Amino acid sequence: MTITTSSPGEPDIVVVGGGLVGSALALGLMRSGQRVTLLDEGDVAYRASRGNFALVWVQSKGLGHPEYALWSKRSAEAWHSLAGILREEAGIDVAHSQPGGFTICLSEAELEQRAAIMTRLHNQPHMTDFPYEVLGREETKRRLPDIGPDVAGAIYSPLDGHVNSLKLFRALHAALAARGVYYRPGHPVASIAPEADGFRVTGPWGELRAPKILLAAGLDNARLAPMVGLEAPVKPSKGQIIVTEKAEPFLRNPMVTIRQTDEGGIMIGDSQEEAGFDTVVGMSVISVMAERAVRTFPRLRELNVVRTWSALRVMSPDGFPIYEQSQAHPGAYVATCHSGVTLAANHALTLAPAIAAGGPLPDAVATFTSRRFHVPAGL
Structure with a gap:
C-alpha cells in the first residue's frame, strides 16, 4: 500500500498498525473529527489483512462468551453502512453481500456434533434472535445443487456474508487518504513513552507526539501494550x-x-x-x-x-477480542482481534467514535478487557 498524505500537523491521536483493524479505526476516528497519524510497518509485517478469508461471519461466534456473538451480529448488520461509506468516500465497491452462509458437514456424526455446538451456543443467556437452521442432505442439495455425495447436511444462517478483502483493504486506505489521514508506511514503532501531555512515539524514522495513542498493531501489540500500562497477550x-x-x-x-x-x-x-x-x-x-x-x-x-x-x-488466549483503555495512562488504547473483516463496521462506526470522545469504551465491549485473563480459577 503506497497511499500517503501530507502531514496535518500535530495529530490528536496516533494509530499504530495499518492493517484492517487499524485502518478501520483510523477512518472512524477521522470521521469523528480527529486528526490522525497512522504508523504502519508495511507489508514486511506479519499482516493478517493480506491473508484473511473475507467472511462477515456470525453463526458460530461466541460459545463461552455470548457478548462476542452480539458484537459480531451488530457488526454484520452495520456492514451495509460501512460498504456504502467506502463506496462514497473511496469510490470502490468492496463486493459486500449478506446472502446467508453454510457450514458443510461431510458425515452424519459431523452434522450431529455441529448441531450440538449450535444448541449450546444459542442456549447461552442473551442469545436471542440468532436464526439458524440444521439442514439434512436433501434440503442442502436443494439449496446447493452442486454438492457431492459425501455431504450429509449443513448449518445455515441468514446472518452471514462476505466481501472482497483486497478491495476492502484498498478502499479503507483510499478513504483515509481522501479524509486527510497522515499515513506513514515503513514506520515501525520501537518505543512509546507516556508524558504529562500525551505520548512520545519513537522509531528508526524519528519521533512524534500526540495526546492519544491507539495500538492496533496485531501481533506486535503484545510488545507495545505494556509500554502504556496495557496488556495484549496475543x-x-x-x-x-x-x-x-x-x-x-x-x-x-x-x-x-x-x-x-x-x-x-x-x-x-x-x-x-x-x-x-x-x-x-x-x-x-x-x-x-x-x-x-x-x-x-x-x-x-x-x-x-x-x-x-x-x-x-x-x-488472544481465549480467542476473543481485546479492547481497553489504559488505567495508568488514560488516552492510550489497545484494539486487537482475529476477525478484522467481520468487525470492521463496529471498529469504524462504534468503537472509533467512543475513542475520539475520550470517554469510557462502549458497554458493548466492556467484557473484552485483558482483566478477564486474571480472574481466579473457579470464579
Whole structure:
C-alpha cells in the first residue's frame, strides 16, 4: 500500500498498525473529527489483512462468551453502512453481500456434533434472535445443487456474508487518504513513552507526539501494550488458503472453508495451526483442505490452483477480542482481534467514535478487557 498524505500537523491521536483493524479505526476516528497519524510497518509485517478469508461471519461466534456473538451480529448488520461509506468516500465497491452462509458437514456424526455446538451456543443467556437452521442432505442439495455425495447436511444462517478483502483493504486506505489521514508506511514503532501531555512515539524514522495513542498493531501489540500500562497477550495462529482460477459463478453463499469471490475464483481454507511465526505454505495441510473441498463440490476437481498463501491470525488466549483503555495512562488504547473483516463496521462506526470522545469504551465491549485473563480459577 503506497497511499500517503501530507502531514496535518500535530495529530490528536496516533494509530499504530495499518492493517484492517487499524485502518478501520483510523477512518472512524477521522470521521469523528480527529486528526490522525497512522504508523504502519508495511507489508514486511506479519499482516493478517493480506491473508484473511473475507467472511462477515456470525453463526458460530461466541460459545463461552455470548457478548462476542452480539458484537459480531451488530457488526454484520452495520456492514451495509460501512460498504456504502467506502463506496462514497473511496469510490470502490468492496463486493459486500449478506446472502446467508453454510457450514458443510461431510458425515452424519459431523452434522450431529455441529448441531450440538449450535444448541449450546444459542442456549447461552442473551442469545436471542440468532436464526439458524440444521439442514439434512436433501434440503442442502436443494439449496446447493452442486454438492457431492459425501455431504450429509449443513448449518445455515441468514446472518452471514462476505466481501472482497483486497478491495476492502484498498478502499479503507483510499478513504483515509481522501479524509486527510497522515499515513506513514515503513514506520515501525520501537518505543512509546507516556508524558504529562500525551505520548512520545519513537522509531528508526524519528519521533512524534500526540495526546492519544491507539495500538492496533496485531501481533506486535503484545510488545507495545505494556509500554502504556496495557496488556495484549496475543499469539500467532497460522492459516493457509488456496485460490483457484476463475470459474463460472455457481456458489452465491459463502461457507466457513469455501467461497467464490465476486471475481470468480474459489477460495479454499482455512487451516488453524500452532506454528509460531512460520508462514511457509505446507503441502500436507493444503492437500487436506483441497481434498475436503472436492468432496464438498466435485466440480472443483477440474479447476487449476493459481496461488496459495499463509498468514498469521492474531489470537488472544481465549480467542476473543481485546479492547481497553489504559488505567495508568488514560488516552492510550489497545484494539486487537482475529476477525478484522467481520468487525470492521463496529471498529469504524462504534468503537472509533467512543475513542475520539475520550470517554469510557462502549458497554458493548466492556467484557473484552485483558482483566478477564486474571480472574481466579473457579470464579
